[in-house]
Amino acid sequence: xxxxxxxxxxxxxxxxxxxxxxxxxxxxxxxxxxxxxxxxxxxxxxxxxxxxxxxxxxxxxxxxxxxxxxxxxxxxxxxxxxxxxxxxxxxxxxxxxxxxxxxxxxxxxxxxxxxxxxxxxxxxxxxxxxxxxxxxxxxxxxxxxxxxxxxxxxxxxxxxxxxxxxxxxxxxxxxxxxxxxxxxxxxxxxxxxxxxxxxxxxxxxxxxxxxxxxxxxxxxxxxxxxxxxxxxxxxxxxxxxxxxxxxxxxxxxxxxxxxxxxxxxxxxxxxxxxxxxxxxxxxxxxxxxxxxxxxxxxxxxxxxxxxxxxxxx
Amino acid sequence: xxxxxxxxxxxxxxxxxxxxxxxxxxxxxxxxxxxxxxxxxxxxxxxxxxxxxxxxxxxxxxxxxxxxxxxxxxxxxxxxxxxxxxxxxxxxxxxxxxxxxxxxxxxxxxxxxxxxxxxxxxxxxxxxxxxxxxxxxxxxxxxxxxxxxxxxxxxxxxxxxxxxxxxxxxxxxxxxxxxxxxxxxxxxxxxxxxxxxxxxxxxxxxxxxxxxxxxxxxxxxxxxxxxxxxxxxxxxxxxxxxxxxxxxxxxxxxxxxxxxxxxxxxxxxxxxxxxxxxxxxxxxxxxxxxxxxxxxxxxxxxxxxxxxxxxxxxxxxxxxxxxxxxxxxxxxxxxxxxxxxxxxxxxxxxxxxxxxxxxxxxxxxxxxxxxxxxxxxxxxxxxxxxxxxxxxxxxxxxxxxxxxxxxxxxxxxxxxxxxxxxxxxxxxxxxxxxxxxxxxxxxxxxxxxxxxxxxxxxxxxxxxxxxxxxxxxxxxxxxxxxxxxxxxxxxxxxxxxxxxxxxxxxxxxxxxxxxxxxxxxxxxxxxxxxxxxxxxxxxxxxxxxxxxxxxxxxxxxxxxxxxxxxxxxxxxxxxxxxxxxxxxxxxx
Numbered sequence: 001x002x003x004x005x006x007x008x009x010x011x012x013x014x015x016x017x018x019x020x021x022x023x024x025x026x027x028x029x030x031x032x033x034x035x036x037x038x039x040x041x042x043x044x045x046x047x048x049x050x051x052x053x054x055x056x057x058x059x060x061x062x063x064x065x066x067x068x069x070x071x072x073x074x075x076x077x078x079x080x081x082x083x084x085x086x087x088x089x090x091x092x093x094x095x096x097x098x099x100x101x102x103x104x105x106x107x108x109x110x111x112x113x114x115x116x117x118x119x120x121x122x123x124x125x126x127x128x129x130x131x132x133x134x135x136x137x138x139x140x141x142x143x144x145x146x147x148x149x150x151x152x153x154x155x156x157x158x159x160x161x162x163x164x165x166x167x168x169x170x171x172x173x174x175x176x177x178x179x180x181x182x183x184x185x186x187x188x189x190x191x192x193x194x195x196x197x198x199x200x201x202x203x204x205x206x207x208x209x210x211x212x213x214x215x216x217x218x219x220x221x222x223x224x225x226x227x228x229x230x231x232x233x234x235x236x237x238x239x240x241x242x243x244x245x246x247x248x249x250x251x252x253x254x255x256x257x258x259x260x261x262x263x264x265x266x267x268x269x270x271x272x273x274x275x276x277x278x279x280x281x282x283x284x285x286x287x288x289x290x291x292x293x294x295x296x297x298x299x300x301x302x303x304x305x306x307x308x309x310x311x312x313x
Numbered sequence: 314x315x316x317x318x319x320x321x322x323x324x325x326x327x328x329x330x331x332x333x334x335x336x337x338x339x340x341x342x343x344x345x346x347x348x349x350x351x352x353x354x355x356x357x358x359x360x361x362x363x364x365x366x367x368x369x370x371x372x373x374x375x376x377x378x379x380x381x382x383x384x385x386x387x388x389x390x391x392x393x394x395x396x397x398x399x400x401x402x403x404x405x406x407x408x409x410x411x412x413x414x415x416x417x418x419x420x421x422x423x424x425x426x427x428x429x430x431x432x433x434x435x436x437x438x439x440x441x442x443x444x445x446x447x448x449x450x451x452x453x454x455x456x457x458x459x460x461x462x463x464x465x466x467x468x469x470x471x472x473x474x475x476x477x478x479x480x481x482x483x484x485x486x487x488x489x490x491x492x493x494x495x496x497x498x499x500x501x502x503x504x505x506x507x508x509x510x511x512x513x514x515x516x517x518x519x520x521x522x523x524x525x526x527x528x529x530x531x532x533x534x535x536x537x538x539x540x541x542x543x544x545x546x547x548x549x550x551x552x553x554x555x556x557x558x559x560x561x562x563x564x565x566x567x568x569x570x571x572x573x574x575x576x577x578x579x580x581x582x583x584x585x586x587x588x589x590x591x592x593x594x595x596x597x598x599x600x601x602x603x604x605x606x607x608x609x610x611x612x613x614x615x616x617x618x619x620x621x622x623x624x625x626x627x628x629x630x631x632x633x634x635x636x637x638x639x640x641x642x643x644x645x646x647x648x649x650x651x652x653x654x655x656x657x658x659x660x661x662x663x664x665x666x667x668x669x670x671x672x673x674x675x676x677x678x679x680x681x682x683x684x685x686x687x688x689x690x691x692x693x694x695x696x697x698x699x700x701x702x703x704x705x706x707x708x709x710x711x712x713x714x715x716x717x718x719x720x721x722x723x724x725x726x727x728x729x730x731x732x733x734x735x736x737x738x739x740x741x742x743x744x745x746x747x748x749x750x751x752x753x754x755x756x757x758x759x760x761x762x763x764x765x766x767x768x769x770x771x772x773x774x775x776x777x778x779x780x781x782x783x784x785x786x787x788x789x790x791x792x793x794x795x796x797x798x799x800x801x802x803x804x805x806x807x808x809x810x811x812x813x814x815x816x817x818x819x820x821x822x823x824x825x826x827x828x829x830x831x832x833x834x835x836x837x838x839x840x841x842x843x844x845x846x847x848x849x850x851x852x853x854x855x856x857x858x859x860x861x862x863x864x865x866x867x868x869x870x871x872x873x874x875x876x877x878x879x880x881x882x883x884x885x886x887x888x889x890x891x892x893x894x895x896x897x898x899x900x901x
Contacts, residue, residue: 032699046673057677090708151781162569190786
């Protein structure tokens with residue numbers, strides 16, 4: 001059914017979460033339009049009808065009108081009660097995750113979304129979900145506040161460093177939906193994007209099995225995968241282009257100038273330190289904005305990353 | 314007996330009879346506040362509320378131009394989805410600075426400290442505010458606050474957004490954040506002192522005859538605003554101190570890494586910053602009431618409804634801060650209650666709009682520039698209000714929170730509301746402040762540019778926000794390009810409107826026609842003085858024997874009593890009461 005303000009909203013791809021919101025959105029817009037036109041047209045009509053004819057115009061003394069004033073106080077009050085109740089019930093629906101929801105863990109950090117699945121599969125900036133199943137995302141942040149927003153599902157929640165928050169949705173068709181970070185988080189806030197990728201249920205099963213977690217492959221291959229999954233490439237390119245941090249290309253064994261004027265050779269210990277305590281040695285020309293990985297990455301993983309970095313030149 | 318609370322209380326038992334004389338302000342004053350003391354030093358050390366008001370007005374205009382210039386830079390950057398001409402970090406600093414300057418240096422002091430300082434004592438028939446020297450101190454505290462903010466720019470700046478959310482603001486390595494929060498901390502005292510000064514002035518310095526039911530609605534609005542300023546601003550100061558303790562001493566309050574809680578910060582911050590929204594808008598309501606009665610030549614419809622709704626807004630406004638935090642992780646019970654109370658605060662605001670429109674009914678309406686701005690105000694502010702209802706609705710807010718929809722909403726309220734009301738007030742009182750008229754046709758053209766430019770800038774933001782465009786984005790995805798480009802074009806039109814205003818106001822200062830004491834035939838007390846006013850506002854303490862909106866009486870019958878020669882107070886009033894043969898009036 002077409003509504004007057006349909007053009008304002010994005011496609012609705014999760015009717016279970018979006019329908020109550022959309023219904024209320026349209027109701028408020030339409031009711032507001034009627035009231036707004038009433039006020040503006042009355043104002044313009046009065047301005048024309050009662051245009052000043054001379055400086056000696058006499059005007060009546062109308063100080064108040066109880067009936068009128070009570071009417072225009074009570075009617076809007078009743079309308080807002082409806083809006084409150086409607087909004088409240090829609091919000092309860094967004095807060096009430098169906099019991100059979102499929103859980104996926106999402107971690108936000110500057111400036112990526114890392115996603116973990118039940119069997120150890122891991123993705124970065126892609127959330128793979130089956131169609132027609134309620135999905136619960138259990139979310140946390142590794143650094144500052146972020147906020148997880150999917151316009152096409154009408155869901156949003158802040159992602160905090162000291163507690164879990166969640167959203168749920170149920171996508172009804174296969175395809176992709178855009179994810180935004182909506183809580184300002186620094187330099188690349190506007191690049192902290194992700195996609196929800198909706199599969200047919202059987203395709204999702206296949207995808208999940210193929211991406212079963214756990215280490216596999218040579219140290220170099222594992223290192224390459226880690227660099228991708230940890231989101232390193234958001235700030236560090238592997239092709240030499242200059243992003244927020246220095247590129248990985250061709251750094252191994254070279255000297256690097258630091259912000260304090262000294263220099264250091266890029267070796268195993270420098271890389272290890274830069275991953276765990278990035279604030280210790282800042283490369284010249286760059287800001288100290290990287291999140292420390294202390295406690296978030298194992299020694300073996302660091303070694304694998306180092307092996308991979310050696311190969312980029 | 315010159316102070317009205319005494320006369321009101323004694324009048325409560327036996328109505329006091331006063332002999333009063335009519336008087337007419339001089340058409341061409343020989344000695345005004347502008348000619349009384351001259352030179353830069355006299356201005357900088359003046360305790361005259363009118364000069365202080367003008368100094369605030371100049372500072373506010375300066376910061377508005379600066380922050381407006383930043384807005385143009387931001388809009389220009391957003392012409393393309395990727396980089397247009399500035400880097401991401403610069404962009405983030407600029408939008409932070411734009412927001413912080415507009416809120417703390419423009420919107421909060423704009424109407425109360427600039428126009429309010431000038432007009433409030435005149436509307437009360439007082440010589441000055443209650444504490445003139447404190448008033449000057451408030452101005453310098455404001456200047457110091459501004460200096461600290463600029464110092465922060467010299468210390469790496471800050472890019473946290475004007476909200477300074479933790480832990481981002483406590484993690485940041487920039488020293489700028491300390492300087493700017495210190496600046497805001499200092500600024501807060503300016504606001505508190507001005508509020509205190511106004512409350513005292515309104516209670517103690519009303520001229521004989523100005524009872525509470527004859528108080529101009531502008532004064533009621535400033536009164537409500539001052540109460541919020543005095544009660545809410547200290548919480549901002551406390552929050553900033555806590556933030557500084559965390560940043561400097563590493564005491565965990567808001568930062569989870571130190572054992573604090575970031576949601577707590579948001580509660581503290583919005584506990585001030587939501588009432589602050591009403592500090593910004595309520596004085597605007599006062600101006601609208603003054604202008605709409607003058608230019609409809611009609612008594613205000615629903616005086617008490619308008620006066621008391623300002624106080625209701627001030628009160629309920631303290632209880633809705635949590636509506637900024639529906640997605641933050643605050644408790645479900647809190648969220649529900651905050652949503653409910655948010656709708657309640659909308660009602661008194663709606664009532665005011667209906668009252669203003671009803672005032673027009675059977676009036677004698679003259680569409681001079683100030684009135685044109687009132688119409689623009691009602692148009693834009695209504696949109697701001699309706700979209701506020703949208704954002705108060707829980708489920709819909711989840712979708713719209715932190716998108717451009719919110720950006721558009723608060724620009725409709727703050728710019729479409731407060732700044733348009735400021736323009737209405739500025740054009741209304743300009744002849745009083747300067748003694749000069751401005752170019753009326755040019756002023757209407759500028760208003761047209763501003764109205765069109767504003768809507769072209771911000772209407773598309775409602776659409777792209779509802780479509781999902783998040784705020785504070787340097788880059789954006791391609792689908793939003795047409796909306797952003799329309800918005801950018803609108804911002805240029807808007808800027809042009811302001812340049813026209815700058816031109817004709819400057820022209821008016823030097824070459825404007827003489828205004829005369831009361832060019833609009835207003836019944837307001839401030840118009841019964843010369844233009845520009847005498848150093849002490851009125852050459853005699855006025856006795857008010859009419860309400861401020863008694864437009865049903867022809868101008869020649871509308872009289873203002875004169876009780877005493879200026880500056881002598883009680884004894885002379887008493888002497889005059891018995892001695893003069895002038896008309897008799899009852900002060901109820």
